[in-house]
Amino acid sequence: MLYALLEQWEGWKFPGHNLMSYLTFRSGIAFSLALLIALVFGQKIIHRLQRMQVGEEIRNLGLEGQMQKKGTPTMGGVIIILSILVPCLLLGNLSNIYMLLMLVATVWMGTIGFLDDYRKLKYHNKDGLQGKYKVTGQVGLGLLVGITMWLSPDIVMSENFEVENVDSHQTEIVVSKDEIKSPQTTIPFVKNNNFNYEWLTGWVKNKEAASTLGWLVFVLVVIIVVTAVSNGANLTDGIDGLCAGTSAIIGISLLIMAYLGGNVIYSKYLNIMYIPGSEELCVYAAAFIGALVGFLWYNAFPAQVFMGDTGSLTLGGILAVFAILIRKELLIPLLCLIFFLEDVSVMMQVAYFKYTKKKYGEGRRIFKMTPLHHHFQKDLDPEAKVLWRSPARGIPEAKIVTRFWIVGILLAVLTFVTLKIR
Helix, strand or coil: CHHHHHHHCHHHCCCCCCHHHCHHHHHHHHHHHHHHHHHHHHHHHHHHHHHCCCECCCCCCCCCCCHHHCCCECCCHHHHHHHHHHHHHHHCCCCCHHHHHHHHHHHHHHHHHHHHHHHHHHHCCCCCCCHHHHHHHHHHHHHHHHHHHHHCCCCCEECEEEEECCCCCCEEEEECCCCECCCEEECCCCHHHEEEHHHHHCCCCCHHHHHHHHHHHHHHHHHHHHHHHHHHHHHHCCCCCHHHHHHHHHHHHHHHHHHHHCCHHHHHHHCCCECCCHHHHHHHHHHHHHHHHHHHHHHCCCCCCCCHHHHHHHHHHHHHHHHHHCCCHHHHHHHCHHHHHHHHHHHHHHHHHHHHHHHHCCCCECCCCCCHHHHHHCCCCCCCCECCCCCCCCCCHHHHHHHHHHHHHHHHHHHHHHCCCC
16 A cells, blocks of 8 residues: 555655665565564454453363463464554555465455354354365365466566586576466476476377466465465464464565565576566565564463464465465475474374274374374373373473474475575
C-alpha cells in the first residue's frame, strides 16, 4: 500500500522518497514492524483469548509438566498471521505475483488451521477438522500455486551455464538474458545445480506434449511438498517454542536464497538460477521472521500461548510455497529435515505397531512416543516393548527445543554447502 502510494508520488522528490525503492530498507522495516506488532498486539490477543476461554485441551500422556499447560490459550497463530500480513500489505509490491501468491498461501492455510482449532474448541476434543478436509485444502493450495507458476507470464527464470573462455581457458559463469517459462528447479550435487522436470518426460516424442507433462509432474511435486511440509510443521508443534524457532531458522535460510536468486549479479557469481521478480519475497520473508521472533516472546518455555493449528499449518504451508516459488523445493528434505523426521516417526510408529500386533497379537513400538520430540521428553517404562529405549530419563522440554534449534541451524548450513558440492 505504502509502496504503491510512494510510486504515485515519485515526482514529488520529498526527503527520503527513494528509500522505499530499496529492497533491504523495506525488508528491514517489514521485520521491525512484524516484530513490533507481535509484541504489542500479541499480549492483547492473548488476553482476549483468555477471556474467550480459548484454552488448549490437554490429554495426560505422562509427560513432565504437561498437565500444567491445561487452559493455556491456543489459536495464537492469529498473532503470527496478523504480524505477517500487515507489513506485507503496507510495504510489499502488491503487483508482484510472488508476493501475491505468498499472501494467498498465508490466508489459505490460516483459514484451514483456524477451522481445525475452532472445531476442537467447540466440541472440546482433539479431533478438529477431519483429515480429508485438511488434505483437500493443502492439495488445493498446491494446485493453485503449481498451476499459477505454469500459466502466469510473470513467473519466468534465466538459466545459468558455464562457458569456457577460449583466450584464457578459464570457465566463466553466464546468466542467459532470455527469460523463459520452464519447470526447472535447483538440485544439489549436479553441474549448474539445475534440474528440469521435463527430463522425466523426455521419452515423449512430441516436444509440446513432453513440456506439458513436465509441468504436470512439477504441479504434482508442488502438491506433495505443500502437504508434507504443512503436516510436518503441524506435528512439530508439540512443545513450547519448537515449531516457531525451527521455522524461523528455515525462514532465514530461504530469505538468503531469495535475495541471491533474485539478484542477477549474485546469481552469476554463485552460479545459481536467476529468477526475476523473486527478490520481492525478501520483504515477505523478513516479516515472517519478525513475526516468529515476536511470537517466541510469548511462546518460549513456559508458553503463555500456543500457536495451534492456526499457526502450525500456516507456517508449514508458507515455508513450502516460498521454497517452491524460488525453485528450491528439492532442497526441502534437508532444510526441513526436522519436519520430515516428525512426519516419518509417526508413520513408522503406526506401521510397526500394526505389523507387530498382527504378527504377535500385541502391538510394539519403535519410539517411546511420537512425534519424535516426545520420545526424548518421555521417561522409559521398563516394561514397555520399545525398540529405541534411549534416553531412559526424559530430557527437559527447554533443552529438547534448544537442541532441535541447533540441529536446524546445522541443517541450514548443510543445505547451502550441498549447492557447492558438484
